[in-house]
Every structure is written in structure tokens, then in C-alpha cells.
Amino acid sequence: MLRKVLQTLCVVAIALGAMALAHDFHDVLNGEPHCGTPVISERDADQVDQIVARFKSIICNNAEPGTVRICEDVHVRATKFDPITIPVNWHVFYDSATGGGMNVTTEMIDHQTDIMNEDFAGLNPGGPGGYHSTSFRFEVANVNFVDHSNWFHNMIAREKIYKKQLANSTDTHLNMYVGEMRGGVLGMCYFAFMYPADSHMHGCLIHHSSMVGGGQTNYDNGQTCTHEVGHHIGLYHVWQAKCSERSDRVEDTPPQKTNSRGCPSPVPESCTPGLYDNIHNFMDYSDDICRWEFSAGQSQRADEIITVFHPGYLSHAERSAIRVAADRAGLADAWAEAGRFQSRFAAREAEWTQFL
Numbered sequence: 001m002l003r004k005v006l007q008t009l010c011v012v013a014i015a016l017g018a019m020a021l022a023h024d025f026h027d028v029l030n031g032e033p034h035c036g037t038p039v040i041s042e043r044d045a046d047q048v049d050q051i052v053a054r055f056k057s058i059i060c061n062n063a064e065p066g067t068v069r070i071c072e073d074v075h076v077r078a079t080k081f082d083p084i085t086i087p088v089n090w091h092v093f094y095d096s097a098t099g100g101g102m103n104v105t106t107e108m109i110d111h112q113t114d115i116m117n118e119d120f121a122g123l124n125p126g127g128p129g130g131y132h133s134t135s136f137r138f139e140v141a142n143v144n145f146v147d148h149s150n151w152f153h154n155m156i157a158r159e160k161i162y163k164k165q166l167a168n169s170t171d172t173h174l175n176m177y178v179g180e181m182r183g184g185v186l187g188m189c190y191f192a193f194m195y196p197a198d199s200h201m202h203g204c205l206i207h208h209s210s211m212v213g214g215g216q217t218n219y220d221n222g223q224t225c226t227h228e229v230g231h232h233i234g235l236y237h238v239w240q241a242k243c244s245e246r247s248d249r250v251e252d253t254p255p256q257k258t259n260s261r262g263c264p265s266p267v268p269e270s271c272t273p274g275l276y277d278n279i280h281n282f283m284d285y286s287d288d289i290c291r292w293e294f295s296a297g298q299s300q301r302a303d304e305i306i307t308v309f310h311p312g313y314l315s316h317a318e319r320s321a322i323r324v325a326a327d328r329a330g331l332a333d334a335w336a337e338a339g340r341f342q343s344r345f346a347a348r349e350a351e352w353t354q355f356l
């Protein structure tokens with residue numbers, strides 16, 4: 001009996017803790033431009049990292065050298081492998097009655113795609129240059145303009161309905177939805193490990209004003225899309241765990257107490273003197289013009305998350321090499337553990353989407 005009471009108290013305490021966190025989040029950010037991507041628990045983040053570590057250990061101990069990207073040093077991957085080019089299905093909502101969202105054109109989407117390609121290739125024109133090139137590139141697969149007032153104005157609330165109708169080939173394609181969100185949300189995206197790779201729920205939501213040239217003050221140079229796709233491929237906010245050592249689970253991004261704003265000068269050292277905040281990193285909230293890089297550690301993490309949780313983006317040759325390595329290790333399916341985790345995570349959807 002006592003045990004049961006303690007268990008109940010524990011559940012209530014955890015729930016209250018989560019609510020307090022969510023209220024803090026909204027108190028601080030409601031109205032200010034911010035990202036709506038759900039924050040996951042440290043425990044879930046631990047599990048994700050453990051699955052990746054196990055996958056990597058088994059596959060890299062059994063793969064032919066030079067056949068699996070994540071088994072090679074991150075700094076030489078670009079010389080040994082072609083980029084992972086993700087085809088993108090764009091779904092653009094607009095409201096013909098009010099003209100809302102009709103500023104988004106195919107030219108804007110082409111321009112936005114060019115900017116994402118620059119950002120992910122380490123070629124953003126801001127700052128000193130010489131940034132790390134990630135493995136990821138993007139190409140427009142399809143652009144679908146949808147005149148639907150309700151979906152346009154209520155992108156988050158109607159998400160399940162339109163994604164079920166419109167999402168296309170989520171295991172091999174990224175689906176991007178453009179429309180309006182309230183309360184200052186400029187974008188949101190689920191991490192690749194939150195749903196099975198072929199779930200229609202994958203795909204990013206982008207406020208039309210934060211597309212390149214969309215008119216959102218300080219946030220219309222196109223880096224909202226870069227940031228949200230960064231989440232999809234497994235990257236957390238650089239202040240995810242505040243000043244804790246684990247921070248964003250990336251070794252070369254210093255811990256950071258909270259999100260940045262504007263383009264602060266001098267650069268804050270919010271956790272440890274001498275360790276500068278990541279104000280120029282795409283996974284912070286600085287103005288678009290102030291953000292110009294992903295780190296090598298983020299690039300490495302993104303490769304690992306996609307290889308383990310969304311292999312449909314990889315080349316046929318690389319998937320085959322992984323299958324061969326798994327077979328050598330006596331594993332029937334290299335992706336079985338990741339798939340089970342994704343199904344379990346998706347089943348807890350109500351828990352992590354309750355504050356969206």
C-alpha cells in the first residue's frame with residue numbers, strides 16, 4: 001500500500017515538474033519568436049544515445065572499411081562519401097479569402113532550398129567562413145499549394161489531420177509544411193527518433209513569415225528552416241541541458257545557460273568563463289544574420305541519428321553495407337532496436353505533445 005502511495009506521489013511530482021517547466025517556457029517565450037519543437041527528457045536522450053552507441057559498435061566492428069559513413073572520422077567523411085541529398089515535398093497552405101500566406105512562391109522555395117544547402121555545406125556567407133560541411137543537402141521534389149483557411153491559420157492544432165492526408169514518402173522524403181502558427185512560434189519539427197521513419201507525422205512546420213524574404217523581423221533570412229531541419233536530423237538546442245556537462249549531447253558546442261537573442265557582443269560566457277555561448281550556431285535563437293554554422297560534433301551526431309533512425313535517406317549502397325555488417329554480427333535486422341524505440345516513443349505522443 002505504502003509503495004503504491006509513493007508511486008502515485010512520484011507520478012504526480014513528475015507531472016507537476018513537467019508542468020512547471022512548460023509554464024516557465026511559455027511565460028518567457030510566449031509572443032517572442034521561438035521554436036515549438038518538443039523538449040525531450042534527459043532519460044529519453046540517454047536511451048537514444050545508447051541505441052546509437054550500440055548500433056555503431058556492432059556495425060563499425062563488422063563493416064568493410066570505407067562503406068559506412070558513421071564509421072569514418074567526421075572530418076574525412078565528405079571526401080569519402082557523396083552528400084545525403086534529401087528530396088523535399090513542400091506543402092504551402094494559404095487563405096485565398098484574406099490573402100494570408102500568398103507571399104510564398106515557388107521562387108521563394110527555390111531560394112530557401114539554396115540557403116539550406118549553403119548552411120548545411122558550411123557556406124553561409126556571414127561571419128569569418130570556413131565552417132564545417134555537414135553530410136546533408138536538399139532538393140525540391142514537389143511543391144503543393146493548398147488553399148485551406150483552417151489549416152493555414154491553425155498549423156499546430158490541425159497537424160494530425162493534414163499530415164495524414166498530405167504527407168508523402170516520409171521514409172525517403174522530408175515533408176515541409178508552411179503556414180501560420182500563433183504565440184511567436186516560427187517553426188517546429190520532430191526528431192527522427194520520435195516516430196517510426198515511415199510515420200506521416202514526420203516533417204517540419206514553418207511560419208511563412210520566417211521563410212527567406214517572408215518579412216519576419218530578424219528571422220527572414222532563411223535560418224528557421226535550417227534550424228528546424230537540424231532538429232529533424234537529431235540536433236538539440238545548444239542550451240538543451242543548460243550548464244550541465246551533457247548539454248546538447250555534442251562535444252564541441254560549449255554548455256549554454258539559455259537561448260541567445262539578437263547578436264550579443266561581447267559573446268556571453270554564460271556557464272563557464274572562457275567558454276563562449278554558441279550564438280553563431282544554427283541551433284541557437286540569435287538573429288538569422290548572426291547564425292552561420294553547425295559544428296563538426298553536430299554534423300557527426302546528425303549522421304548517426306539519421307543512419308540509425310531514418311536510413312531511408314541513405315544511399316542503397318550504404319544500407320546494403322550496413323545489412324552485410326549486421327549479418328556478420330549475427331543480427332537479423334540492424335534497425336530493429338531503433339524501430340522498437342520509435343514505436344514506443346510514438347505511443348507516448350500525448351505526453352510530449354501536451355503543451356504544443
Ligand SMILES: [Zn+2]
Pocket residue numbers: 035036037227228231237
Ligand atoms: Zn528549435
